[in-house]
Amino acid sequence: MFLILYFLFIIRQVSSYRYLPDSEHIPYSYSTLERDLLANATEIPHHVLIVYGTWYCSGSLTASKIVVTAASCFIHYNGEAIAVKIGAESITATGQVISVVEYKIHEYFQHHSKIDNDIALMVLKENVDFDDGDIEKVVIIQPDTALHVNTLLHVYGWGGPEKAVKYQNMPLCSDMLVLDKTECISHYGQLITSSNFCVRFNPQRKLSDNGGSAIYNRTLVGILSAGGNSNESPHFAILTNVSYFHRWIKLNTEMYLRKYCSVPISKEYYHMSSEIPET
Template structure:
């Protein structure tokens, strides 16, 4: 066996293959206007949080007692103002644990290839969330690395209801069921806005959301973050999700670094949501 053959075998042995979900295989797409109500109960998303700075807000997911994951694009309007997070609240205006953010970390290569590339950020909370306060708060489980989804797999995507919604949905947690879209189909619409760091989903325009940064959940596991879209009534009704599996190691590494750094150390009435009605130019 030649040295060249040994090199090829070594490369192949080190190549990781994706595991696809659901394991039952591909599923047909079904469009329905009679799916679940848009209104979500906070008990089904005990990790969903409200992120506020100045008069802006967006959604996020609690993944540790002091760590929140959201979209870096949530901070498009941020100019250094204090950031706070509210967890365990049944609505934007309801009581919950309000905790100051002491560090915001956007991905080092956010917007490297385009305005949606590497759209992920971590927030470090000043103090630990109290999981025993009776609010039912829980941490989200992260999707493993090297996992992908079959086309048409349904995901529950969450956010907070904005002022454009009917009164029933304003300030409330919302859920929209979105189906995974073939990457090539999405690239036909949005070109190189679609990279390995994200993927597309199709949504029912009658179940569109108001803000971004919220989690996409599959089988009680955090698999994506709403990066762009999902809020418009205009065709093609595609949204872009940041790929949690792609960032699994980045999330774990930075969480470990933050805990090592900090754990060794001893309200306005009007808010505006950060939305993504318009896709940014590449």
């Protein structure tokens, strides 16, 4: 009897796992005739610039005081003040500049490899003003969700000084395709863990920084972790798997909102199955 109940439990767990897109027949549509590398600011209202010292990277606004990025964004950090700019059309353009009061790198960052568990969360000193320009929070992919091979993702970042003048300091978008994990491991080896996955990109569409969002159907499914600016063939990038960290993002968001916001403390807000409270 115990074995039957255990088997039914396992079946239920497996059946709850889902793939995106819903159809498994995804055409391989990779082409050099992609959209322009420049991204329109209105298509990435969640995209932020993260700055400390002389370093910068990208992040995604997930709540009015919360930004999610890659933990590897902070590998050069040496205690400098951290600030984010939101709603800017370029690195040098005006936008809301808000200081970061606290940040958290995943507890097991670099546990199995240099980019294992490559995710971090930052708390802003003030609430973002959503009435000031085109600014929105990004929707996070649900847990236990995977992407079919060859699914097209839009991956964003800021253009660095190595880019042509047209792209320097500008928001960029690279079309990337989800890669079979076996092929990814054959290239990156032990860098690939359950916390990340690979995408293929056109070398003409390289990005300059990491921490930027990988978007499918207006949903945050990945964070650019490594390889997006590589000249090395076969041009595979590694993305942090946001679905894998859905619960980590949610629990830490709730913890910091309780710490820094005047939010009613109730089971309705802070139960695992609840929605993330607004600040």
